[in-house]
Amino acid sequence: MTNRVTEALWKARTDGGLVAVEDSEWPVDEAAAYAMQEQVTALFDAEIVGWKLGATNEKTLALLGVERPFVGPLLSIHFHAMDEALPVYPEHGPALETEFLVALAADLPPRDEPYTDEDVANAVDYVGPAFEVVGCRCAAGFQKSGLMLLADGAVNVAVIEGTAGTGWRDADLSDHRLRVELNGAEAATGSSNLLMWGNPFGAVAYLANHPRVAQRGLRKGDRIMTGTCGGLLPLASGDTAAADFGVLGSVRMSVA
Template identity: 30%
Template sequence: MDLSRQRELARHLASLRRESRQQSGLDAHLVPPDADTAYRVAQMVEEELGWDVVGWKIAGMKPGLQRQLRTSSPIYGRVFAPLIEVSPATVEHARQCSPIPEVEYQARLGADLPPRALPYTVEEIGDAVASLHPGIELAECRFVHDAAFPPMAAILADGAGSGTIVLGEAIADWRSRDIANQAVVLNCNGVERRRGSAAEAIDHPLVPLTWLANELSRTGIGLKAGQTISTGTLTGMLRPKAGETYLADFGPFGTVSATYA
C-alpha cells in the first residue's frame, strides 16, 4: 500500500470521524495490508484531524477477546479531545457509530514515557500513573457491522474503535488495593447485564498499560503526562439502545454512568 493510498484512507477516516458518520465496507485497495501500515494510517488520521491526543484505548489483551476482534495480539487507538468526560455522562445515541459501552479501568499518567531502547517494566509504569479511575469506554466504529465489515487492519486505522472515555472519581491508594480481584458489574436501566474482573479480563490494569508503553516506544511515539489510558474491557461488548443508561459498579472503588440519549 503506497503512501498516496495511505493518505487517501487517512483523509477518508478523518472525514467520517468529523461528521460522526460510518459506512458499509471499504474498497479493497484502501485496506491496509498489515497492522504496522494500519497504525501509520492512524497517525495520519491524527494529522488530518489536527485534534489533540488526550489518551489511548487498549483492547484484546487475552485470546478470548482477540478471537472476537479477529486479531492475534492486543490492539490500541488514540482518544481525541474533547472525548474524555466525567461521570455521569450523556451522549446522543444517533450520533454514535456502532456504539459499544465497555467497563474499564482508566489510568491517568503523571509522567512522560518516551520512546527508548530498554523495555519499560510494570514497576516503572506503576510509578508513572498519577491516578487510577473506574470508567466506561463508549467505543465506536466508522464501519457498519454488516456482511461487508472490513478486515481488522481497517479498524486499526480507524483508531481500534476509539470513542469517548467516561471517568469516575480516582481510586484512593489504588496501589495498595486489590484492583485485580474486585468484582465489577454493568447494569443497564437498573438490570444487571454483565460482570467481570480485571483478573479475568486483563490480569491487572498495569499489564495492558505496560504493553502499550512498550508498543508506542517501539514505534517512536511514546506516552505523555496527562494522558488517560483505557486499559481494556472487563465485561465484554454489547450493543446499547437509545434511552439506555449504563452504570458500572466497581464496589468500594465507586460507580460510573453513561446515558445514550
C-alpha cells in the same frame, strides 16, 4: 498525507455513515494500519490526552480476527462528562466497555529497555473507573474489518471517566471486581484479571513498549484505557449505564 479511506473514516466518525473499503485499499500489515490511524488522528487537530488498548483477551482477539491487542490515541474532544447525554450513530454499532483507567503522574519516555509492571506502578497517579463507547465506521463491521479496526481510531467513540476512589494503592489489581448495570438492571460483572496481562499495569507496560508510541512515549497526565473487563454491551438511544468499582470509584453515562 491522507487518502480516500482515511478522510472517509474521519468524516464518518464526525458526521456518521459507513465507509466501504475496496480490496486494494485495505492495510497490508499492522504498520500500514497504524500509519492510516495517524493520518485520521491528524485530521481532528485535537490534543492527544491518552491511549487505549483493544482486543485485550483471547476471546476478543478471535472475535475481531486480529493477532494481538491493538492501541490507539485518545483525543481531548472524545472525553465526555458523566452528566452529558452522549450522541451516537446507530450504524456504527455502538457498544459499552467497562474499563480500568490508569492516569500517569510521570513520563514513560521512549527507551530501549522494555517497561515492566513495576515501572508503570511507580509512574501512576491513580487508577479509576471509566466507560469506553466503541463503534466501527467500516461497512464490513466489527468482525470482518481486521486491521482496518486499527486504522479506524482503534474503534474508539468516546470515553467517560468516572469518579475515582482513593484506595487504589490498597486494592488487589490482579483481581479487582466490578459490576455493570444497564437501564437499572445488572448487565455484567467482571474483574481486572480478565485482561490478558492479569492486571491494568501490565496493559500499560504493553502500551509503553508498543511501536505506535515509540516516538512520543507516554506522558504525565495521560489517561490510559486498559481494555474491557465488563464485556461488550450494545447501546441504543436512551440507554443509561452505571458501574461500581468498589474502593476504586464509580462511573455512569447516558446515551442521547
